[in-house]
Structure formats: C-alpha cells, structure tokens
Amino acid sequence: MNNKPFKQLKGTRQQGFESLDKMALMALLIAASTSILSISKRSL
Numbered sequence: 292m293n294n295k296p297f298k299q300l301k302g303t304r305q306q307g308f309e310s311l312d313k314m315a316l317m318a319l320l321i322a323a324s325t326s327i328l329s330i331s332k333r334s335l
Contacts, residue, residue, distance in 0.1 A: 293305040300307075
C-alpha cells in the first residue's frame, strides 16, 4: 500500500514519508534525547 502511487499527487506514500515526515521525526527524536540527557544530568 505504501508503494502504491497517489491518484492526484506525484509519487507514493513511501516517497512522501521519506521526503517530509522522516526529517520531522528525526528532529523530534533528537529533541527528546536532548531533554532526557539534560534531565539525567540534573539528577546527578
């Protein structure tokens, strides 16, 4: 289903994820890990 082309847009769901959502999710992961590290440093 992810490799099936869109009806009215260019590309597939997989291509859309890789071009937009993957970067946004990576930024969230980095922000979350940074917060966890700062919290663990404060508790020491």
